[in-house]
Amino acid sequence: EYGAASELDPASLIWEDERHYRVHTRAYTDQAVFDAEMERIFARVWxxxxxxxxxxxxxxxxxxxxxxxxxxxxxxxxxxxxxxxxxxxxxxxxxxxxxxxxxxxxxxxxxxxxxxxxxxxxxxxxxxxxxxxxxxxxxxxxxxxxxxxxxYRGLIFACLDPDAVDLDTYLGRAKKTIDRKFGRSPVGRIAVRGKPFVMRYQGNWKFQVENIVDAYHFLHTHKGFVALQAKYGETTGDYGAHKGGSAKAMRQVRFKGSSWALRHGHAQLENSGTANPDELLSGPHREYYEALRDIHGPDEFPFVVGRMSGTIFPNLGLIHQQIRTWRPIAPDVTEVTIYLYDLVDAPKEFNDGWMRSQERFYGPAGHGMADDVDIFARNQQGLAGSAVEWLLLERGLQTDEKLANGDTKGLPASEAPQRALWQAWKQLMAQR
Ligand code: FES
Ligand code: FE
CATH class of the missing domain: 2.102.10.10 (Rieske [2Fe-2S] iron-sulphur domain)
Known part of the structure; x- marks a missing residue:
């Protein structure tokens, strides 16, 4: 039994070897863990x-x-x-x-x-x-x-620790995620649109961190949405740049790129598979896409226009055309805030199209957000008992490629992004 946060040994909450990566239930449920997270993570990092x-x-x-x-x-x-x-x-x-x-x-x-x-x-x-x-x-x-x-590129960060590393170092390769997301604007800038959408869920904050970069859950958690899209063929935005209308088209929603576990707990799903650059260059927003290709060059272009999501640890998510942030309230209560944004100088119908696409998936009238927060609450409910201690985060462990700079590149639906979070978590929690 853990008592005060100061007695906590975070290393005992992660079980890691060549073949295993497991997280203890208490990392999501314990008040002492939560208190330590506030002191050792949120008060220490950007x-x-x-x-x-x-x-x-x-x-x-x-x-x-x-x-x-x-x-x-x-x-x-x-x-x-x-x-x-x-x-x-x-x-x-x-x-x-x-x-x-x-x-x-x-x-x-x-x-x-x-x-x-x-x-x-x-x-x-x-x-x-x-x-x-x-x-x-x-x-x-x-x-x-x-x-x-x-x-960084208009995103404002603050850090309570005067001795922390500078923001540039902290973000590291995650800057690339931001560059690519905001690089969809011909002038490289975004503008938040209107007021944010705020909601709470009955679950731990780390479920949201993990889920933004969880390519594995999409076809399962959101199968109702996937079925609807397949039936009515409205595959737009991040969920298929192709003209859909069939189950086959929706299967293309499967991620084809790579997953990344970056230093400092940041993570990214990078995919140039769904948005077919040639199709975009001959589609309705041709001039806009041509301009982007000229700005970024032909090699980088597919990544800029491809579907991508990322987390900047501990509380920023970039997904779809939105900035998402979340705040821990209690071990089992989290508040999520979603800011939709416009790509400055992108065609108006293009920005409007993304808004409509997000309305179908997020917000009070959307399918996806409701699916996800229901799962977060189920997770928390499942963790309430003490009969079973460990959770498995081992998908992709054998195929992940560790790079010299400390980043890890995984197959599309590896749980490498989730392990990135836990690696940073473990390191920070070990510092008193
Ligand atoms: Fe602020 Fe009294 S004036 S608490
Ligand atoms: Fe989801």
Whole structure:
């Protein structure tokens, strides 16, 4: 039995040798594990907090979380982005509660202290009134600033650990995932569209990390969707660039590329198999695709337009034409936020088409998201008992190719991406 988080031995929760890769049930269910994850993972690594296009102008802000820690991401008057701990220095009230907004400054709703966009304390309300503060009252500087803030291609990350490696090193090859995703815009930029879609599920946060790069589940978890698509032939977007309409076409949904386990827990499903570049170059958006081919060159082009999804550990997913982030609330409660985005300067009908395609799969009216969160809840339910201890993550273990730079390349539906998560998890959790 584990007691406090400090007594936890994470190595005992992963069983790994030549032929085995197993994860202990408790890694998903135990409160002590969850507490340790907040301290040893979320407080130590770069965490995704937002995209530039959400806060384009001075005064714009958005709220986010670093693990269970609420933060505010602001754009100050000089254009600089700050990530502030969303907690009043007086008695701790959350300062900003809206998902997004525009302000001149922040007034705490509890006793009215006022803070600037960079967190500086501007005013202590009723400071000199009777019963107020002594003249030598030690005025706090302001909201706590998250010490490290950096961005890559508009994606804003923050890190609570001043000694962490720089963002560039942390992202490593995962930058390629981002480059290819955003490279579908002729100018290499995306713009978040409207407000995000937020939902919660009754399961551990790591199910979402694993599932975004799980090529194995698609035809099974989403078989109802697959059958519908096969019947009505609406195979668009990521789920088949070909004109479908048959079971055979839908079988092409099977991944043909490769799976990647990258350093620092990032992972990627890379596939140039579904989108046939020649077909795209003679299809309805020909000029747009030609421009992309010229920008990226013929070798890179199939990867840019091919179906691809990736996770940036611990809380960012890039899939379809969306940014997805999730936050752990409890061992068995997770909140997922989905931002749909437009590819800047791509044809309007093209962007609109992707939106429609995502509506069919995600969101309240979609098939896919409902399938997935039902599975996450089932997983958590299945793990509630203690009769069986271990889970198997061994698919592809024999065929994975370990590269010299520390990355691993696997067959399309290898569980290498899931093992990437657990490798990073184990390493981080071992550090006190
Ligand atoms: Fe914010 Fe008192 S808690 S002003
Ligand atoms: Fe799914």
């Amino acid at each position: 965490v995704f907090v937002g995209h530039d296009s959400e806060i384009p102008n001075p005064g714009d802000y958005k709220t986010a979380y670093i693990g269970t820690q609420p933060v505010i991401v602001t754009r100050a008057d000089d254009g600089a982005v700050h990530v502030l701990v969303n907690r009043c220095v007086h008695r701790g009230a959350v300062i900003a509660r809206e998902a997004r907004g525009t302000v001149r400054d922040f007034t705490c709703p509890y006793h009215g202290w006022v803070f600037a966009l960079d967190g500086k304390l501007l005013a202590v309300s009723e400071r000199n009134d009777s019963g107020g503060y002594a003249p030598d009252f030690d005025v706090p500087e302001g909201l706590h600033r998250v010490p490290r803030v950096d961005s």
